[in-house]
Amino acid sequence: xxxxxxxxxxxxxxxxxxxxxxxxxxxxxxxxxxxxxxxxxxxxxxxxxxxxxxxxxxxxxxxxxxxxxxxxxxxxxxxxxxxxxxxxxxxxxxxxxxxxxxxxxxxxxxxxxxxxxxxxxxxxxxxxxxxxxxxxxxxxxxxxxxxxxxxxxxxxxxxxxxxxxxxxxxxxxxxxxxxxxxxxxxxxxxxxxxxxxxxxxxxxxxxxxxxxxxxxxxxxxxxxxxxxxxxxxxxxxxxxxxxxxxxxxxxxxxxxxxxxxxxxxxxxxxxxxxxxxxxxxxxxxxxxxxxxxxxxxxxxxxxxxxxxxxxxxxxxxxxxxxxxxxxxxxxxxxxxxxxxxxxxxxxxxxxxxxxxxxxxxxxxxxxxxxxxxxxxxxxxxxxxxx
Numbered sequence: 001x002x003x004x005x006x007x008x009x010x011x012x013x014x015x016x017x018x019x020x021x022x023x024x025x026x027x028x029x030x031x032x033x034x035x036x037x038x039x040x041x042x043x044x045x046x047x048x049x050x051x052x053x054x055x056x057x058x059x060x061x062x063x064x065x066x067x068x069x070x071x072x073x074x075x076x077x078x079x080x081x082x083x084x085x086x087x088x089x090x091x092x093x094x095x096x097x098x099x100x101x102x103x104x105x106x107x108x109x110x111x112x113x114x115x116x117x118x119x120x121x122x123x124x125x126x127x128x129x130x131x132x133x134x135x136x137x138x139x140x141x142x143x144x145x146x147x148x149x150x151x152x153x154x155x156x157x158x159x160x161x162x163x164x165x166x167x168x169x170x171x172x173x174x175x176x177x178x179x180x181x182x183x184x185x186x187x188x189x190x191x192x193x194x195x196x197x198x199x200x201x202x203x204x205x206x207x208x209x210x211x212x213x214x215x216x217x218x219x220x221x222x223x224x225x226x227x228x229x230x231x232x233x234x235x236x237x238x239x240x241x242x243x244x245x246x247x248x249x250x251x252x253x254x255x256x257x258x259x260x261x262x263x264x265x266x267x268x269x270x271x272x273x274x275x276x277x278x279x280x281x282x283x284x285x286x287x288x289x290x291x292x293x294x295x296x297x298x299x300x301x302x303x304x305x306x307x308x309x310x311x312x313x314x315x316x317x318x319x320x321x322x323x324x325x326x327x328x329x330x331x332x333x334x335x336x337x338x339x340x341x342x343x344x345x346x347x348x349x350x351x352x353x354x355x356x357x358x359x360x361x362x363x364x365x366x367x368x369x370x371x372x373x374x375x376x377x378x379x380x381x382x383x384x385x386x
Contacts, residue, residue, distance in 0.1 A: 025053040033061050041066050042080065060092035064116065068101045077101060078108055085115040094119040100127040110136035117143060126151065133157055139164035147172040155180030162186045173197055190230075194218055205258065213259075220275070225258030234259050237268040237295075238275055260284040268295035268322070280308045289313045293320045299364060303371040310375055315350055319379075321368065323358040351379040360385050 024032075036044045036058070044061060047054045064084065071077040081099070088094075097116040101109055109130045116124060117138040124143060128150035137160035144167055153176055161168060162185045171184070172193040183204040184192065191212045192205065202222040205213070210228050214235040236255070256279040259265060265286065269276055276297050286292075292313060298306040298321065310316070354376055358365055365383065372381060 022051070022053075025051055029057065029060065032057055033063075036061055037063055040070050041084070042070055045084070056089075059087060059089040062093055062095040064088075064094065064097040064099070064121075066099045066101070074101075081112055085112060085119070088119060090119065092119075094121045096123040096125070097121045098123075098125040101130070106131040114138040123147075128152075134159050137161060137164065141167060143168055145170040145172075147174075148176055149174045150176070152177045152179065153182070155182070158182055158184050178203060199223065222254075223275075224254040225256070226254075228258040229261055231259065231261045233264045234262045235266040237266075238273060239270070254282075255279055256283040260286055261288055262286070263288045264291045265289055266293040267297070268293075268324075269297040271296045271299050273297040277305045280305060280312075283309075283312060286313045287315065290315055290317045291320075292316055292318070293322060295322055296324060299323070299368070303368070306371065307375070317350055318353045318355075319351060320355045320357065323356070323362055323365075323368075351375075351377060354379050354381045356381070356383045358383070358385060 024035075027035075032054075036047060039047075041064065045058045048056065048058055066077075066081060066084075068074075068077055071080065081101075094116065097119075099109075099112060099116075101112075109126070110132060113124065113126060113132075113136045117140045120140070120142040122142055123145040125145075125147045126149070128148075129152075130150075131152040131154060132148075133154035134156040136157070139160065143165050146161070146168065147170075151173075153173075161171070162183070165186070166188055168186055168188050170191045170193075171186075171189060172191075172195075174193075174195045174197070176194075176197045178197065178199045181202050181204075182199075183206065185204070185206045187207070187209060189207045189210055192207065192210055193212075193214045193216075195214070195216045195218070197218045198220075199218065200221040202224065203220070204224045204226065205228070206224075206226045208227050209230050211230050211232045213225075213228070213231060213233070215223065216235065216237045217239055218237070219239050255275050260283075267276055277300070286309075292309070294306065294309070298309075306321075310319075354372055356365060356368060369381060369383075
């Protein structure tokens with residue numbers, strides 16, 4: 001445990017002015033807890049040495065924030081967290097628990113998570129590396145937000161979140177690895193953010209009250225979205241090439257199925273990305289969609305993905321195409337995954353703006369403009385370059 005900076009000890013030296021009045025200690029518990037929130041957790045506990053007024057204040061702080069970098073070795077870190085959780089006042093509300101233990105025993109970390117949940121934590125933020133399974137989650141009527149980073153999520157991890165945490169609203173996963181066929185189907189979940197994760201073999205997202213979905217820079221084996229009837233905003237950016245695998249390609253084709261209720265949609269992937277293109281023939285009408293952002297994956301030789309998704313977006317007002325990658329002639333020449341040729345494109349009178357964002361002298365911008373002219377109607381087409 002690192003040494004404190006300079007906290008005066010002894011009841012005669014704490015916050016006293018020239019008249020010997022301890023004004024700091026006369027503040028309410030809420031204000032003192034706010035002051036303590038600016039200190040590392042080891043120093044928060046050391047405030048118990050200041051005076052009798054401070055002796056048990058740390059036991060009821062509405063936060064637990066522990067960084068493994070504040071400790072010289074893991075044994076001291078583990079002992080500190082054990083004492084902190086065991087001696088904490090069970091009657092005090094716990095708004096936030098943020099634990100970044102670096103490298104510790106995974107079983108130990110699961111115990112800490114359960115203790116935090118039993119203390120009625122509302123926001124739980126855990127950074128690994130660590131391995132978690134369903135035993136890490138304890139039933140809670142208070143847990144609203146979970147953020148996990150650099151965790152290996154074993155099969156069944158999401159089951160207690162789906163059924164035993166009825167007020168969970170926000171789930172954030174970053175740099176996590178999923179093992180096994182997983183399902184996120186919490187009825188209370190409103191925001192789901194998955195970033196830089198590795199998913200294998202498949203993930204089903206079926207959360208009827210979800211309003212915001214983002215899957216960013218993620219390498220996936222297969223994602224199915226279903227029954228997202230409250231969805232407003234969705235942003236998906238894929239880096240995977242695993243859809244050519246025989247066992248995952250069919251699962252991957254259902255990524256677009258649940259996005260039909262979104263009003264704002266952003267779909268990024270390299271060319272040639274079969275997760276998006278292969279799912280277009282069965283994709284339902286995007287009847288609420290008003291704003292659409294597309295990436296390089298629509299730049300096939302015949303622009304089939306572009307025309308196909310426009311045909312399903314009859315209320316679209318703003319279209320943006322962001323081309324981040326250089327032309328890939330080999331990918332462009334790959335056969336299309338479509339099951340049937342697109343029907344007559346027609347025009348889309350609802351579209352008001354079309355914006356193309358690309359590097360200077362992109363080799364296929366002219367082709368893209370020509371492909372958009374027949375469907376643009378009276379829309380203004382602009383090209384923006386960095």
